[in-house]
Structure formats: C-alpha cells, structure tokens
Amino acid sequence: MEKVKDLKKFSLNDNVLDLIDLKFLPRWVILFIDILIILVSLFISHLLIMGLEVKHYRAFPLRYVFLFILSTNVLYMYIFKTYLGVIRHSTFVDLFKLFFANLCCVLTIVIVNYTYYFSSNEKAILIPFLGFYFALSSVFLFVFRLCVKGFFNVIKENKRSASRKKIYILGDDDTSVAIAQVILSNPNLPFDIKGFISYNDRRVSIKLLDKNIATKANFINSLNTGKKEVDGVLVIKEALQKEELDFWVNLLLEHNIKIYKAPSLQKLRGKETISQIKTIQIEDLLNRKQIKLDNVEVKRRHFQKTVLVTGGAGSIGREIVRQVALLEPMQIIILDQSETPLYDTELEMKETYPHINFKFILADISNITRLEPLFNKYSFSMVYHAAAYKHVPLVEDNPHEAVLVNVLGTKNLALLSHKYKVNRFVMVSTDKAVNPTNVMGASKRVAELFVQSLQNLEGNTTKFITTRFGNVLGSNGSVIPHFRRQIEKGGPVTITHPDIVRYFMTIAEACELVLNAGTMGSGGEIYVFDMGDPVKILELAKRMIKLSGFEPDIDIKIIYTGLRPGEKLYEELLSDNARTLPTSHEKIMISKDPSMLFEEIDELTELVIEFSRKEEKQEIVRVLKSIVKEFKSNNSIYESLDK
Known part of the structure; x- marks a missing residue:
C-alpha cells in the first residue's frame, strides 16, 4: 500500500487528480495490512460455516485455532517475502508468491490436523472452513493489490493526461482507427485522443474506441465559437487531396491549433514511434502527388x-x-x-x-x-x-x-x-x-x-x-x-x-x-x-x-x-x-x-x-x-x- 503525500489538487469537474511525491510505506505496514486481511478472511469463513449450521470441532478453543492459522500464514508470507514488493508495481510473480504462501499454509494445517487425528482420534479444524479461508484470503489479498495498482495507474494516467496534448484525429475510416489504436496502446506518446473528425457532415451517434465522432461542420463551428478545447489535430496526409489538406491547414492555423502528421502504420508500430509523429512541415504542403514512371526499364538500364x-x-x-x-x-x-x-x-x-x-x-x-x-x-x-x-x-x-x-x-x-x-x-x-x-x-x-x-x-x-x-x-x-x-x-x-x-x-x-x-x-x-x-x-x-x-x-x-x-x-x-x-x-x-x-x-x-x-x-x-x-x-x- 502506498502513502500519498501533498494532495495538491483534486477536481471532479476536470477529472484531474494531481498527486505529488508518491512514496511507499515501510514493509512492516504492508505485512500488517495483510494480517488484517487474513483476520477478515477468518471471520467471514467462520460466518459462512455458521450459516451452513456446521459446528467447529471443540478439541481446542476457537481463538487458538484462528491464532494458529494466522501464525502459520504469516510464517509462509515471511518465507515467500510477499510483503517486500512495491504494490503499485505488482506483477504475476507477486500474486504467484501470495498464492503459494496461502496454499502452503493450508496444506501445513491439513497435515497437522490429520496428524493430530491419527494420534488422538479427534480432528481440530474443519476442512470446509479451511477451504473457505483459502479462497477468501487469496481473493482478498489479490484484490487488495490489484486495487492499489489500478488506483495508482489511474493517478498516473490522469497526471499524464494533464501534460499530454489533446488531439483529434482527422478521419473516421479504418486507417484512422488503426493509428488511434497504436497511439492509445503506447503510454510514452504525449497525446491524448479526444475524438475523431468525420470527413462528411452526416451526424453519427456511435463512438470509435470509446471516443466521440465530430462532424466536419460541428468541429468547425466549435472552433469558431471557441468551445473546443483541443491542442492539435492529427492528419493522415496520404488520405487527403492537396485541396483538402490546404483547407484544414488554413483552418487550423487560423485558430492556432497544432497540425500533426501521422506516419504510415508500419513506421508507427516501429521502435521509434514517438519520433514518427511530427508537426506538419511546409514540405508536406508543397509536395505534389508522386509521379510514377517506368521502373522496369530503369532497373534494366x-x-x-x-x-x-x-x-x-x-x-x-x-x-x-x-x-x-x-x-x-x-x-x-x-x-x-x-x-x-x-x-x-x-x-x-x-x-x-x-x-x-x-x-x-x-x-x-x-x-x-x-x-x-x-x-x-x-x-x-x-x-x-x-x-x-x-x-x-x-x-x-x-x-x-x-x-x-x-x-x-x-x-x-x-x-x-x-x-x-x-x-x-x-x-x-x-x-x-x-x-x-x-x-x-x-x-x-x-x-x-x-x-x-x-x-x-x-x-x-x-x-x-x-x-x-x-x-x-x-x-x-x-x-x-x-x-x-x-x-x-x-x-x-x-x-x-x-x-x-x-x-x-x-x-x-x-x-x-x-x-x-x-x-x-x-x-x-x-x-x-x-x-x-x-x-x-x-x-x-x-x-x-x-x-x-x-x-x-x-x-x-x-x-x-x-x-x-x-x-x-x-x-x-x-x-x-x-x-x-x-x-x-x-x-x-x-x-x-x-x-x-x-x-x-x-x-x-x-x-x-x-x-x-x-x-x-x-x-x-x-x-x-x-x-x-x-x-x-x-x-x-x-x-x-x-x-
């Protein structure tokens, strides 16, 4: 569990959470929280057994049984070092350690239980109770870590979104969607996609990748009225005629909006994705359609x-x-x-x-x-x-x-x-x-x-x-x-x-x-x-x-x-x-x-x-x-x- 210091700003309206100086708690605190989760799991398991109208064995007082289970689980947590990982960076390996610590704990108790049974002809712990405990403690410990990890991911994403450039993608065709998917899947790109701009004025009520689709007329109207908060527009140059490109460039420059040029999908999926998305240059506006000539004869020569x-x-x-x-x-x-x-x-x-x-x-x-x-x-x-x-x-x-x-x-x-x-x-x-x-x-x-x-x-x-x-x-x-x-x-x-x-x-x-x-x-x-x-x-x-x-x-x-x-x-x-x-x-x-x-x-x-x-x-x-x-x-x- 991470400690949050200096909560500087929390705004529900802007959906911004700016947390500064995030640090992790000492490891003993993490172990203490895990022990609390174990106690809760024991208590809920007990309630479930009681609800099934099944009685615990009376070989030992119930509080001693719970203390034995708790001690055994903490021992295996110490052996597997489940409390040493930074929770917000938890991986499958960390969850696997928790699972094995709980499994070893339950197996050890089962062995002790049957050893006691063979020596005294009496059982000390209900096996169904152990089953409930194993399932609940594993789930609660997993969920705790996943929630903390998700919480910090949301914080980081909100912080990153605040510093990212809010952009629209010009176009709503397959190429535009494919490029948007690549951008969204790359957390290193400094762009936050707010939506798509349709090439035509036919209003649509659907969304693409959970992003809105603005018609050409509505987007232009929002620029003219100053309502659209957007830092830039990503254009796919190859999909536009020169006249269309000139129209959008003139419009966006008039409203002081950055114009970004999307590379080909092959380049965008490469190693240098960030450097491939650049502001449009004057060469892109002067460049005419490439003239294709007789390459067969050229090669022969x-x-x-x-x-x-x-x-x-x-x-x-x-x-x-x-x-x-x-x-x-x-x-x-x-x-x-x-x-x-x-x-x-x-x-x-x-x-x-x-x-x-x-x-x-x-x-x-x-x-x-x-x-x-x-x-x-x-x-x-x-x-x-x-x-x-x-x-x-x-x-x-x-x-x-x-x-x-x-x-x-x-x-x-x-x-x-x-x-x-x-x-x-x-x-x-x-x-x-x-x-x-x-x-x-x-x-x-x-x-x-x-x-x-x-x-x-x-x-x-x-x-x-x-x-x-x-x-x-x-x-x-x-x-x-x-x-x-x-x-x-x-x-x-x-x-x-x-x-x-x-x-x-x-x-x-x-x-x-x-x-x-x-x-x-x-x-x-x-x-x-x-x-x-x-x-x-x-x-x-x-x-x-x-x-x-x-x-x-x-x-x-x-x-x-x-x-x-x-x-x-x-x-x-x-x-x-x-x-x-x-x-x-x-x-x-x-x-x-x-x-x-x-x-x-x-x-x-x-x-x-x-x-x-x-x-x-x-x-x-x-x-x-x-x-x-x-x-x-x-x-x-x-x-x-x-x-």
Whole structure:
C-alpha cells in the first residue's frame, strides 16, 4: 500500500487528480495490512460455516485455532517475502508468491490436523472452513493489490493526461482507427485522443474506441465559437487531396491549433514511434502527388552496370546514388571535390547498402587528367552529372569558378563519355538556364548546348540527355532550411522581394526524373518536368512561421532585402522560342531549344575557359552573352554589357 503525500489538487469537474511525491510505506505496514486481511478472511469463513449450521470441532478453543492459522500464514508470507514488493508495481510473480504462501499454509494445517487425528482420534479444524479461508484470503489479498495498482495507474494516467496534448484525429475510416489504436496502446506518446473528425457532415451517434465522432461542420463551428478545447489535430496526409489538406491547414492555423502528421502504420508500430509523429512541415504542403514512371526499364538500364555519379555528395547527387543503389548495379562510383560531405556519404552508403560495391573518389571535374583514368578503368555504362556551382550571388561574384566547374567540368565529362563510349550521359540542369539573368544560369545553359552538340557528332554512340527542373525542397542552401533557421533564432525572416515566386519539387521526385530521363529518347533531348503551380515565397514564409506557432510580422518579422545580383522574380522551364514535344508520360515534356554545332560551341567554350583561367570577369561574361543570346543580366554589375 502506498502513502500519498501533498494532495495538491483534486477536481471532479476536470477529472484531474494531481498527486505529488508518491512514496511507499515501510514493509512492516504492508505485512500488517495483510494480517488484517487474513483476520477478515477468518471471520467471514467462520460466518459462512455458521450459516451452513456446521459446528467447529471443540478439541481446542476457537481463538487458538484462528491464532494458529494466522501464525502459520504469516510464517509462509515471511518465507515467500510477499510483503517486500512495491504494490503499485505488482506483477504475476507477486500474486504467484501470495498464492503459494496461502496454499502452503493450508496444506501445513491439513497435515497437522490429520496428524493430530491419527494420534488422538479427534480432528481440530474443519476442512470446509479451511477451504473457505483459502479462497477468501487469496481473493482478498489479490484484490487488495490489484486495487492499489489500478488506483495508482489511474493517478498516473490522469497526471499524464494533464501534460499530454489533446488531439483529434482527422478521419473516421479504418486507417484512422488503426493509428488511434497504436497511439492509445503506447503510454510514452504525449497525446491524448479526444475524438475523431468525420470527413462528411452526416451526424453519427456511435463512438470509435470509446471516443466521440465530430462532424466536419460541428468541429468547425466549435472552433469558431471557441468551445473546443483541443491542442492539435492529427492528419493522415496520404488520405487527403492537396485541396483538402490546404483547407484544414488554413483552418487550423487560423485558430492556432497544432497540425500533426501521422506516419504510415508500419513506421508507427516501429521502435521509434514517438519520433514518427511530427508537426506538419511546409514540405508536406508543397509536395505534389508522386509521379510514377517506368521502373522496369530503369532497373534494366542499371542492373549489374557500373554507374558514375558526379557531385555525389550533394543533395541531388546523393539521392541519385540512393535510388541507383536500389537497382542492384554492379558498382557505383561517387565523385565529389568536397571532402567532408563525401566522407559523410561514404558512411551513409556503406551502412545503408552494405551489399553494393561503392568507390568514393575525391576529385575536381575541371581536371581532365584526374578524370580520364577513371573512365579508362571502370568502363561506365551510365554517367549522372550532378556536380555544379549553383548559388547565384556567389557565382555572380566569381564567374571564372562557374565556368571552370559548370562549363569546363561538364565538357570534360561529356567528351570522356563520348571517347569511352558510355551508353548514356545524363546532365542535371536548372530552370535558371532558361532566359538566364545571372552567370550561374548562363553557365548551365552553355553546358546544355555543349552536351547537346555531341549527340550528332560523327561516330558518337553515347546518348546525351539533359534534365531541367526548378528548386528542390530541402537541398543544401535552399530557401526552406534557410527560413527554418531564421525562425528558430526568432527572426527576422529575410525575403529579397515580396513578389518573388519559385517552382518546387521534392529531391526524391527530381532524382526519379533524372533516372527515368536516362531511359527515354534517342539522345540530345532536354527533358522538363511539370512542376505544378509556382509558389510565392512571401506566402511560403508566412506559412512556415504559422506552422512554427508564431504570427508573421508580430512574433517573427519579415523584412525585404532587395533582389540579389542576377536574381529574377520568377523562373521559367522553357525558353520563349522553344517548342515542346510530349513523351510517354503526360507530366514529362521535351524542350526543343535552339542548339549549336559542335565546332562552334567547342571554340566558344575554349575561349571562355581561357578567360576564366585568367580571371577576366568582364570578358568571361561577354563571351557567355555571345553564346547565350537571351542572357540579360539583372541587378548585376554586368548589366552594362547588355547595352
């Protein structure tokens, strides 16, 4: 039995019992209570015998008989140490000890009783009385412990409920019920399910898991009237269309209610259940429905093949490696010039895919003498070229570095792929290459033109393919991680312009496009992806602030810093004079941009590379503009070259 100290609060209205500093009593007190239970059991057993009009034997006074039974039972309680366990933590083992102590007590008394009978031809104790006593004492001792254990469980549950977040689960289907069952069965989860929200407005009188079901209209009405006491709502993202998800997110954010995202049932039943239920993130709201492509053909192209991934330690490159590793290649060569990210990639890949043969190469793609031995040694079947400098302001200040990596590096890899007859060369490009307003975009467009020019070169057997897409969620240096860090620091959130918009897609989706592009077409194509609707960066920032539990411009300030050098308000996936052709998938198109002959682009790239080695910035940009006619600098020191 436990002692309760400092009863601080007891509220029947709120059904809250807050007990602080719970401690257990000394063991002798527990033994004393057990003795009282034994005495009660003896008394009730006596009454039952009397009720049956059966008389006790008179060999000994009844009080001595009861004292003998009591002493024998206490002796076995001492032997089995039944009083040493903490009652609120009682287990089957503790109950088993009690049972054996009582059983041994009764058997001992029966043996003594019959021993006395054989020596004196007279019995001292009624056997039915012992039967009643054994049953009653065992039940009373069990019930006592179970009641104390249950009492403290109720106290702990009430205390836990007071600190738990009160949530509703959006949905009343089988998946919602299954997720609720997992949550309810896990006492470590900090959630208290108050009910379910039905997807429709049809009122129902039934309950699910003894929880109420609120109609959509009633739940919304309760929010508007301020009657609903709820901390959050758990949504099952896969069960909602994007429009429905946006509706609920906007509604709940408006009422300052947390939005939690339910993982799949498989993850929820795993070891890390607590970490699987998280507040919904902006990536979940921007993420479009995943596009499924021809995975059979993708696997055929990679199965038991040797694959090179440049920039393999970057966001895109690393995801390409992950996806290729699932296709059972013979070998994956991962090349990058960043030492620490490459080492991190090595640790991840060897742990996650121990059966895959990886090689990790620290090298600079602008150094052809470092690259050629690799092509000669490994006989690549596929080359995925994701290495590039991509940060617009930095590249604007260092155009020579952009040319050496984005142009010369691409040129080296493409020429070596042509020379060593690589089956397919897939280049990762960017929407900033379309009508570029900065050096980074222009350098990528030059790389596109060079790669395309090799396709029709005499004797070429390699299929040169380019993929072009917008911003990817969560990539290194992208806007969303940047905003998240600013919000965590308390602001301000910095935006270059209130009207700036961008396309977004997930890293996994972008890399799936890259892999599938490697299996499509006859070479020379630029594949563009249906990126959905562009996202206004200001609205994205406001949503991220609200999802973090703050109010924009009140808790977290938003300030405008002005467009950065080379930055434009919106990005494009297709140039103005480009034609698009459909493919076998409605979400993937081929952009028929103007191309150049190999001799022409080869000569011009050599010229811009020569200026880059001399770090002659103005001449570098001048040549880039002569190659990419649509390159018009914006908010940049190179605007004078456009006049």
